[in-house]
Amino acid sequence: MRVIFMGTPEFAVPSLCALADTFEVALVITRPDAVRGRGKRLEPSPVKAEAVSRGIEVIEANRMTPEVLDAMRAVSADIICVAAYGCILPDAVLEMAPLGCVNVHASLLPRWRGAAPVQRAILAGDERAGVSIMQVVSALDAGAYCAQASCEVGDMTSAELMAKIGELGADALIESLHGIEAGTVAWTEQDESLVTYAHKIEKAEMKLDPADGALENARRVQASSDAAPARCAVAGKGVRIMRAVTCEDMRPAAGAVEVSHGRVALGCADGAIEVISVKPDGKREMEASAWAAGLRGDDIAWERV
Known part of the structure; x- marks a missing residue:
């Protein structure tokens, strides 16, 4: 299976590694180099650094320009996988690959759609947090999901919990892709009455x-x-x-x-x-x-x- 992977932060790295170890990652799309941490210099995103170390072609993009879309089409990927890329994807991306576009979302959907699901779960006192493998659709985090995994929040910090969920997401993603490829995966539509939103933390x-x-x-x-x-x-x-x-x-x-x-x-x-x-x-x-x-x-x- 040929895969395009789209992701940026440390959370997305386990998914990229798992994909590269299991399938053919033909292209990685990530956000451009930025000033990160306390330094003054431009640094690559964690996903770019990992992709470069593995010899995978990388395109840096803040938005889906015609040039980026053309480069993605040229790869002829079977599926597009997304994990915290950081950009709204147009319909052209969602419809590009025969097996669709799936996202590793850091919450147990339909709870905590949006930008800061892990932090919101902690602030709300949720006993468990987790990850969902979902179809990417036009509406924010509204797609059906085919797999979920969770862990106890306990006393983990947001960074520790995010790292744990990232590993859970990588495992769930690989299992889901095998099911998608075989045509055996089952999708669950989200219950709109249970939706909550994880707005950006101020x-x-x-x-x-x-x-x-x-x-x-x-x-x-x-x-x-x-x-x-x-x-x-x-x-x-x-x-x-x-x-x-x-x-x-x-x-x-x-x-x-x-x-x-x-x-x-x-x-x-x-x-x-x-x-x-x-x-x-x-x-x-x-x-x-x-x-x-x-x-x-x-x-x-x-x-x-």
């Missing part, structure tokens, strides 16, 4: 607030990312909270900070969160025990910033 949503509950703040920390970090100010200094959990044995008042034996707790409206690791502004990430050494005084406060 930075303001992730700001920690002592006026909110401990569980809500802890989920913000768990769902945070470099693009939308969980931040607050402690003793007047900005800090990103990297890991935190709700706690029962430390109960500072809302807006107060308790430091005890290297442990740090931030008081919330109905309890407290214990900080596990932090990244103070302008400094490296560190354990809370090291950070606690610099917190002096009996009346330390924290606030939303």
